[in-house]
Amino acid sequence: MEENLAELERDSVSAIAAATSPDELEAIRVRVLGRKGGALAEISKGMGKLAPEDRARLGKLLNQAKAAIESALESRTAEFESAALTARLDAEWLDLTLPPAGVKPGALHxxxxxxxxxxxxxxxxxxxxxxxxxxxxxxxxxxxxxxxxxxxxxxxxxxxxxxxxxxxxxxxxxxxxxxxxxxxxxxxxxxxxxxxxxxxxxxxxxxxxxxxxxxxxxxxxxxxxxxxxxxxxxxxxxxxxxxxxxxxxxxxxxxxxxxxxxxxxxxxxxxxxxxxxxxxxxxxxxxxxxxxxxxxxxxxxxxxxxxxxxxxxxxxxxxxxxxxxxxxxxxxxxxxxxxxx
Structure with missing residues (x-):
């Protein structure tokens, strides 16, 4: 179970780093961290069959793996948000020192x-x-x-x-x-x-x-x-x-x-x-x-x-x-x- 947990952490962090869109990143989160059917949740279900000393040790490893995956998700999400903001600023950029377009002088009625x-x-x-x-x-x-x-x-x-x-x-x-x-x-x-x-x-x-x-x-x-x-x-x-x-x-x-x-x-x-x-x-x-x-x-x-x-x-x-x-x-x-x- 320890090997499965280590492998899951490696694969998840790698998949997160390779994700190309926010939607793909969300799919990885659900697959790994989802409460129903998530990989970590499935591992957590089997801990009840372990001896108390093994359960404590595996629980600690499980929490470490979860923290590492969540950290990777947060970091990658920030990268996507930063890229989206940069793209928006590039698309909507304007020079505030220039006079606005379309302004016409007033005139008498x-x-x-x-x-x-x-x-x-x-x-x-x-x-x-x-x-x-x-x-x-x-x-x-x-x-x-x-x-x-x-x-x-x-x-x-x-x-x-x-x-x-x-x-x-x-x-x-x-x-x-x-x-x-x-x-x-x-x-x-x-x-x-x-x-x-x-x-x-x-x-x-x-x-x-x-x-x-x-x-x-x-x-x-x-x-x-x-x-x-x-x-x-x-x-x-x-x-x-x-x-x-x-x-x-x-x-x-x-x-x-x-x-x-x-x-x-x-x-x-x-x-x-x-x-x-x-x-x-x-x-x-x-x-x-x-x-x-x-x-x-x-x-x-x-x-x-x-x-x-x-x-x-x-x-x-x-x-x-x-x-x-x-x-x-x-x-x-x-x-x-x-x-x-």
């Missing part, structure tokens, strides 16, 4: 790009760029713009009402009111910003979008002044003459009021979802400032007059870049936004 172009244009013509709060009070959003509580235009605004008489501004015209209250005359100003309307969302309507409103208050301002500035604006934005039409329109804060439409640049006027298949897109409500609006800001309409206009920045961007769905602009989809970087 197309809305921001167009807004900055228009701001630069109007600054060159002597206009100030003003800003105001997005959470407004009724006076600045409605009353000071000749829209009293019982005026039907309030229903047309689809307002998000908050508590305590506050609301999310439905246009950037309140900034014009604040400008007339704060700055001396004559006054030239534009007010770009985000506005909110409680309306259904589709290809050409959003509940959150961007506008740019402008105003000029001076002496002897006429419709001719208004048309000049609007033509200059559209020519600069589209980098080409734009086909427009001016038609009568009603707005409480201007009198007379006009709707300036632009021929749809998405479909060329043939009709699409953006222009509601009319071939035209409402772009620039405008007109001469209503005398009541001037009076509400303590301006004498017998001495001063002016024009005002409201521009849909979001729709302007759609026309500029031939975007057929307004929802893309605030979707956060990088595949869409990367076109403008």
């Amino acid at each position: 197309p809305l921001t790009q167009i807004q900055q172009e228009i701001e630069d244009l109007f600054r060159s013509m002597g206009f100030a760029v003003l800003d105001g709060p997005e959470v407004e009070d009724e006076f600045h959003n409605f009353d000071a713009l000749n829209i009293p509580p019982d005026h039907p235009a309030r229903d047309m605004q689809d307002t998000f009402w908050l508590t305590g008489g506050w609301l999310l501004r439905t246009h950037t015209s309140p900034v014009q009111v604040r400008g007339m209250e704060r700055y001396p005359l004559p006054l030239r100003m534009i007010a770009p910003g985000r506005v909110f309307r409680n309306e259904s969302v589709d290809a050409s309507h959003e509940h959150t979008f961007y506008q740019l409103e402008g105003m000029m208050i001076d002496r002897d301002v006429s419709v001719g002044n208004l048309i000049y500035f609007m033509q200059t604006l559209l020519t600069e934005v589209f980098h080409q003459p734009a086909t427009v039409r001016l038609r009568p329109g009603f707005f409480p804060f201007v009198e007379p009021g006009f709707e300036l439409d632009i021929r749809c640049l998405i479909c060329g006027g043939s009709g699409c979802a953006v222009c509601k298949h009319s071939g035209w897109v409402e772009l620039l409500p405008c007109g001469l400032v209503n005398p009541n609006v001037l009076r509400m800001s303590n301006i004498d309409p017998d001495k001063w007059n002016g024009f005002a206009f409201g521009l849909g920045l979001t729709r302007l961007v759609m026309m500029r870049y031939a975007i057929n769905d307004i929802r893309l602009l605030q979707s956060g989809d990088l595949r869409f936004l990367n076109q403008f970087s």
Whole structure:
């Protein structure tokens, strides 16, 4: 039995050293050290038939053989693990001193790009760029713009009402009111910003979008002044003459009021979802400032007059870049936004 034990130890250690894979190593472990059917377990079963003094001596040899085999298994397992780690490091190696691949510089949103172009244009013509709060009070959003509580235009605004008489501004015209209250005359100003309307969302309507409103208050301002500035604006934005039409329109804060439409640049006027298949897109409500609006800001309409206009920045961007769905602009989809970087 001693010879069998010595031979088993030699053969096992040799087989362990010659193993070529972790699976092969595991098979050797089960065959030699397994509790059921393992070679050492079988030898251990026969020890009960030995004399006490032989049993003690053979037990000591059995434990030594088991320790030697387990040591060989542990050593060989460590070799396989080390080799696997080395192979993985070789396969996944990267130079951390190199800049990561695929990093692209950030870019301005197309809305921001167009807004900055228009701001630069109007600054060159002597206009100030003003800003105001997005959470407004009724006076600045409605009353000071000749829209009293019982005026039907309030229903047309689809307002998000908050508590305590506050609301999310439905246009950037309140900034014009604040400008007339704060700055001396004559006054030239534009007010770009985000506005909110409680309306259904589709290809050409959003509940959150961007506008740019402008105003000029001076002496002897006429419709001719208004048309000049609007033509200059559209020519600069589209980098080409734009086909427009001016038609009568009603707005409480201007009198007379006009709707300036632009021929749809998405479909060329043939009709699409953006222009509601009319071939035209409402772009620039405008007109001469209503005398009541001037009076509400303590301006004498017998001495001063002016024009005002409201521009849909979001729709302007759609026309500029031939975007057929307004929802893309605030979707956060990088595949869409990367076109403008």
